Amino acid sequence: xxxxxxxxxxxxxxxxxxxxxxxxxxxxxxxxxxxxxxxxxxxxxxxxxxxxxxxxxxxxxxxxxxxxxxxxxxxxxxxxxxxxxxxxxxxxxxxxxxxxxxxxxxxxxxxxxxxxxxxxxxxxxxxxxxxxxxxxxxxxxxxxxxxxxxxxxxxxxxxxxxxxxxxxxxxxxxxxxxxxxxxxxxxxxxxxxxxxxxxxxxxxxxxxxxxxxxxxxxxxxxxxxxxxxxxxxxxxxxxxxxxxxxxxxxxxxxxxxxxxxxxxxxxxxxxxxxxxxxxxxxxxxxxxxxxxxxxxxxxxxxxxxxxxxxxxxx
Numbered sequence: 001x002x003x004x005x006x007x008x009x010x011x012x013x014x015x016x017x018x019x020x021x022x023x024x025x026x027x028x029x030x031x032x033x034x035x036x037x038x039x040x041x042x043x044x045x046x047x048x049x050x051x052x053x054x055x056x057x058x059x060x061x062x063x064x065x066x067x068x069x070x071x072x073x074x075x076x077x078x079x080x081x082x083x084x085x086x087x088x089x090x091x092x093x094x095x096x097x098x099x100x101x102x103x104x105x106x107x108x109x110x111x112x113x114x115x116x117x118x119x120x121x122x123x124x125x126x127x128x129x130x131x132x133x134x135x136x137x138x139x140x141x142x143x144x145x146x147x148x149x150x151x152x153x154x155x156x157x158x159x160x161x162x163x164x165x166x167x168x169x170x171x172x173x174x175x176x177x178x179x180x181x182x183x184x185x186x187x188x189x190x191x192x193x194x195x196x197x198x199x200x201x202x203x204x205x206x207x208x209x210x211x212x213x214x215x216x217x218x219x220x221x222x223x224x225x226x227x228x229x230x231x232x233x234x235x236x237x238x239x240x241x242x243x244x245x246x247x248x249x250x251x252x253x254x255x256x257x258x259x260x261x262x263x264x265x266x267x268x269x270x271x272x273x274x275x276x277x278x279x280x281x282x283x284x285x286x287x288x289x290x291x292x293x294x295x296x297x298x299x300x301x302x303x304x305x306x307x308x309x310x311x312x313x314x
Contacts, residue, residue: 002031005101012105012163019161024070024168026098027091032063035093039086046085047078055086062087073171077179092200095172102163103207108214113235114202123234130230136241136277138248142255143270147236148201151208152263153177159211160204176200205235212262213238221251241277248273 001009004026011018036056045051055062066087069075077088100116107115112123130136144150153174160173217231217240227243229251242248252273259265 001097001101005098008098009101009105012102016106019163019165020102021165023098023164023166027067027070027094029063029067031094031097032066032090033059035090035097036086038093039089043086044083046083046088048085050086052086055090066091070168070172073168075172075175077175079179089199091172092176095169096199096203099164099169099203103203103210106163107206107210108218110231111206111210111214111233113233114199114206120234123232127232127239130232130241131277134230134241135228135243136230137275138242138245139274139276140240140242140248140252141270141272141274142238142240143267144236144259145265145267147264148205150263150265151205155212155262156204156208159207162211173200173204177204202235208262209233209236212259212264216258221254245273245275 008020008023008026012020036052036059039052041052043052045054050058066075070091075091078085104115110126112118112120112126131139156177157170157174161170164170214231214233217229222229225242225244225247227247228241229243229247230241232239232241240248240251242251256266
């Protein structure tokens with residue numbers, strides 16, 4: 001992160017209610033070039049048939065046009081099912097870099113994925129530490145149904161504008177969202193769903209779930225519980241650990257209602273409440289059976305009475 005972005009991060013950290021009104025100028029020539037250098041030269045050409053090497057050679061030509069379109073709010077990303085243009089991917093990388101300087105100060109410690117130093121293995125390590133060392137008896141494994149295709153643009157823009165008010169940045173994000181997303185080989189309606197670009201898509205998804213799930217869990221759910229509870233989220237998959245089954249059940253019910261407000265729902269086949277952890281109890285009259293392992297993002301977590309957990313790739 002360059003010095004200017006570090007200053008943005010510092011302000012965002014100190015002023016938690018600050019709305020940034022001037023950010024587009026941080027999408028500089030240097031940042032665009034650095035983002036271009038991150039793309040493999042073997043990446044397939046975009047819908048404009050220009051490959052990475054071609055974009056590098058013509059950089060000075062398209063960069064000026066790109067900057068002009070950003071500041072005039074006339075940038076329009078192409079729609080369609082093809083591979084995104086190199087210039088669009090580069091712009092998304094650069095915009096994500098700028099916005100991350102702000103949102104990284106807001107995101108909570110138990111959200112992972114698309115964040116620096118907070119990848120899948122970090123999520124698994126955190127999950128293992130919680131289950132092995134805390135008072136956990138029940139685990140809610142949860143996954144969203146058609147998550148990326150269900151996010152409502154109106155809610156998304158509202159969440160983004162809690163921190164970002166630069167009209168040029170807002171115009172770009174709105175354009176990416178309205179460009180449509182792939183769903184079953186078709187372009188889905190523009191009012192629902194995130195952009196196809198991986199970097200900006202993951203960031204926007206984390207912003208959405210920060211307000212819908214993470215912050216709600218931290219500020220409203222946990223204070224009302226008697227037992228311990230822990231949330232670990234990796235993009236659109238998450239696990240919530242509880243000390244008491246009754247609180248896990250109530251949370252599950254409240255969660256369904258909460259998600260419905262924001263056009264989200266859980267995938268029934270991938271959402272389960274299981275007895276698991278260092279402090280299991282026997283419920284002979286209950287239908288829920290205790291298990292010795294749970295699955296999370298392709299990994300199997302084995303639980304024992306000891307403090308040691310084991311993960312194996314499935």
